[in-house]
Amino acid sequence: MPSERVSRRRWIRVACFSAHAPQSLLVLLAVLASCPVACASHPPPDVLxxxxxxxxxxxxxxxxxxxxxxxxxxxxxxxxxxxxxxxxxxxxxxxxxxxxxxxxxxxxxxxxxxxxxxxxxxxxxxxxxxxxxxxxxxxxxxxxxxxxxxxxxxxxxxxxxxxxxxxxxxxxxxxxxxxxxxxxxxxxxxxxxxxxxxx
Structure with a gap:
């Protein structure tokens, strides 16, 4: 019997593929996810x-x-x-x-x-x-x-x-x-x- 974790992964995969998102949108999301967040990479100057x-x-x-x-x-x-x-x-x-x-x-x-x-x-x-x-x-x-x-x-x-x-x-x-x-x-x-x- 498959574990609950494996079962969840399968449902996530099915949900993603059944959404039929355009390939270009998936690529754009992957690129954005791999880039550092602007605010985190450049904290405001410590003016005080x-x-x-x-x-x-x-x-x-x-x-x-x-x-x-x-x-x-x-x-x-x-x-x-x-x-x-x-x-x-x-x-x-x-x-x-x-x-x-x-x-x-x-x-x-x-x-x-x-x-x-x-x-x-x-x-x-x-x-x-x-x-x-x-x-x-x-x-x-x-x-x-x-x-x-x-x-x-x-x-x-x-x-x-x-x-x-x-x-x-x-x-x-x-x-x-x-x-x-x-x-x-x-x-x-x-x-x-x-x-x-x-x-």
Missing amino acids: AATRDVLAGLDEFGALLLGAGLPVEAIPQGHSVSPVQAERLRRYFAIRPYLPQQYAPRFVADELLRYVEQHGQEVSRWDLGRMVQAYCNLFLLRQDGYLAAALTGEPAQCVGPVEVRDDGAGAGAFEIGEFYTRGDGESWRRTDRPNLDKL
């Missing part, structure tokens, strides 16, 4: 490869700059940041507009870049990454009246409209340019900026 590679290798300092509004292609490469690079980045941040969420990371980035400038020599990305960590529990008052996480700009609490004062600007007991930390419960207190020389 450079961006993907930069993001894949991003360290703490690079992530801070990205959160501060620096384009991916402008993030400095290499194992250290020189005073010249720091000065250029500070100039870039000084003239570029920013979103409210970018204010706090930009403020922190400016502090670190100023440190590199004043240090007078290259600072390793590893050291800069350690310095970034010193800001992880700190908050800054944004111009829209929100206390925001220093590293991400994520709003934590609205404390009221910001007003211009004789000695700066602020909302209630909070001032723009000062760091705050959350104490027990929901209470906030002002704190000193990290001492980067001791990190």
Whole structure:
């Protein structure tokens, strides 16, 4: 008794020959089947490869700059940041507009870049990454009246409209340019900026 597989093949053959397709059509189908598919043989160019590679290798300092509004292609490469690079980045941040969420990371980035400038020599990305960590529990008052996480700009609490004062600007007991930390419960207190020389 023929197996089921042999029986199927026979029926396929019978179906093909009973269709009486023109010989030229069968030849054309055979040629098309043997050619590689155009899309498979020529994949589209990987236009975002450079961006993907930069993001894949991003360290703490690079992530801070990205959160501060620096384009991916402008993030400095290499194992250290020189005073010249720091000065250029500070100039870039000084003239570029920013979103409210970018204010706090930009403020922190400016502090670190100023440190590199004043240090007078290259600072390793590893050291800069350690310095970034010193800001992880700190908050800054944004111009829209929100206390925001220093590293991400994520709003934590609205404390009221910001007003211009004789000695700066602020909302209630909070001032723009000062760091705050959350104490027990929901209470906030002002704190000193990290001492980067001791990190």
